Amino acid sequence: MATAKSFDGIGIANLPNQRHKIVAKCGAHFTLMVVGESGLGKTTLINTLFSTELSPPKSYNRRHNKQLDKLTEVEIIKAELEEKQFKVKLTVIDTPGFGDYVNNRDSWTPIVDFIDDQHEAYMCQEQQPERTEKSDLRVHACLYFIRPTGHTLKPLDIEIMKRLGTRVNLIPVIAKADTLTQNDLFVFKQRIREVINAQGIRIYQPPIETDDETSADHARVLVDAMPFSIIGSTEDVQTTDGRIVKGREYLWGVAEVENENHCDFKKLRSLLIRTHMLDLITTSEDLHYENYRQQQMETRKFGEPKAKKLNNPKFKEEEEQLRKRFTEQVKAEESRFRQWEQHLIAERDRLNKDLEMAHSAIKQLEAELDNLQVGYGRGSTRR
Numbered sequence: 383m384a385t386a387k388s389f390d391g392i393g394i395a396n397l398p399n400q401r402h403k404i405v406a407k408c409g410a411h412f413t414l415m416v417v418g419e420s421g422l423g424k425t426t427l428i429n430t431l432f433s434t435e436l437s438p439p440k441s442y443n444r445r446h447n448k449q450l451d452k453l454t455e456v457e458i459i460k461a462e463l464e465e466k467q468f469k470v471k472l473t474v475i476d477t478p479g480f481g482d483y484v485n486n487r488d489s490w491t492p493i494v495d496f497i498d499d500q501h502e503a504y505m506c507q508e509q510q511p512e513r514t515e516k517s518d519l520r521v522h523a524c525l526y527f528i529r530p531t532g533h534t535l536k537p538l539d540i541e542i543m544k545r546l547g548t549r550v551n552l553i554p555v556i557a558k559a560d561t562l563t564q565n566d567l568f569v570f571k572q573r574i575r576e577v578i579n580a581q582g583i584r585i586y587q588p589p590i591e592t593d594d595e596t597s598a599d600h601a602r603v604l605v606d607a608m609p610f611s612i613i614g615s616t617e618d619v620q621t622t623d624g625r626i627v628k629g630r631e632y633l634w635g636v637a638e639v640e641n642e643n644h645c646d647f648k649k650l651r652s653l654l655i656r657t658h659m660l661d662l663i664t665t666s667e668d669l670h671y672e673n674y675r676q677q678q679m680e681t682r683k684f685g686e687p688k689a690k691k692l693n694n695p696k697f698k699e700e701e702e703q704l705r706k707r708f709t710e711q712v713k714a715e716e717s718r719f720r721q722w723e724q725h726l727i728a729e730r731d732r733l734n735k736d737l738e739m740a741h742s743a744i745k746q747l748e749a750e751l752d753n754l755q756v757g758y759g760r761g762s763t764r765r
């Protein structure tokens with residue numbers, strides 16, 4: 383656990399306050415999750431957020447290496463932000479990426495299960511008589527990484543985003559924006575927005591409040607920029623005009639993380655950490671957690687545990703298919719064994735016959751030998 387204080391001010395103290403005085407007093411607990419195909423820069427983005435926002439905690443590298451080993455399915459990183467007595471306990475959940483091939487359809491179910499499980503765990507704790515100090519890993523914002531293909535969303539993206547959008551504040555991001563030209567990026571963004579609308583995918587909408595024009599304008603800028611294009615890098619590089627910035631170096635120049643002409647990293651960071659953290663927290667609790675709670679309450683009696691997966695019709699079907707396959711395989715093995723047995727019996731009979739024939743041949747030869755010997759004996763006595 384690390385505490386990071388920034389001298390420039392992180393900005394969290396400037397969160398839209400009045401309304402949230404109580405939260406500010408107790409501090410906030412914010413949980414961010416990253417999801418997406420393998421190798422799209424999820425871990426890099428977390429590191430980038432950490433290195434631009436927090437002084438990197440000492441133990442962070444060790445944790446990061448562990449993640450690269452993929453020893454654990456989900457990596458949980460904790461840090462603490464504090465500014466002018468406003469405390470934020472930050473938890474980042476880094477998930478290993480899933481493959482991009484069709485057979486991998488179900489590889490993301492653990493992610494959806496993880497989100498549901500956190501709601502479930504919180505609900506169970508709420509039902510306990512002792513309700514203080516609940517452990518809480520409910521996800522307040524989920525970044526979904528889109529591969530920068532320049533075409534459109536893939537069916538797999540659509541399927542996952544649909545499921546995530548009904549459970550958490552979903553924030554789509556275009557990964558590795560430095561690999562697309564500005565024009566391609568613009569067109570790609572348009573297309574993604576169209577698909578999101580057409581498919582009815584629910585994504586997080588920063589609220590546009592009419593009573594405060596500046597924050598309303600800011601929210602509009604954020605809404606217009608979605609899905610945020612991002613560049614991740616923790617490297618300090620030198621631009622052609624001599625500035626040292628976080629970025630990625632190319633022959634043509636530097637793709638800068640914090641340059642708004644290059645990508646929307648700053649907008650994303652602002653939304654997450656500066657301006658909309660509290661809104662993300664309240665909407666998660668009032669909307670997504672409440673949805674989950676209500677759904678469960680409708681289908682379960684008070685205190686009853688969550689339905690096991692085996693009772694789920696989808697799993698029943700899978701189980702039935704498995705059983706069928708198993709029986710078929712056993713049958714096939716059995717008939718193969720019978721055939722082999724028959725073959726062995728036939729072989730044994732054949733060998734027995736051969737043996738009999740060999741015996742009779744020996745007998746015959748012996749008889750011939752006897753005859754010869756008898757003939758030979760007579761001949762020698764005659765001499």
Ligand SMILES: Nc1nc2c(ncn2[C@@H]2O[C@H](COP(=O)(O)OP(=O)(O)OP(=O)(O)O)[C@@H](O)[C@H]2O)c(=O)[nH]1
Nearest residue numbers: 419420421422423424425426478479558612613614
């Ligand atoms: N060009 C470019 N490369 C990036 C960017 N972000 C990360 N990378 C590179 O992409 C590779 C994969 O990055 P990771 O952060 O490990 O990706 P990940 O999504 O965490 O991958 P998994 O943990 O396997 O799911 C690394 O070589 C990064 O240096 C980016 O914004 N632009």
Ligand SMILES: [Mg+2]
Nearest residue numbers: 424425477478
């Ligand atoms: Mg990773």
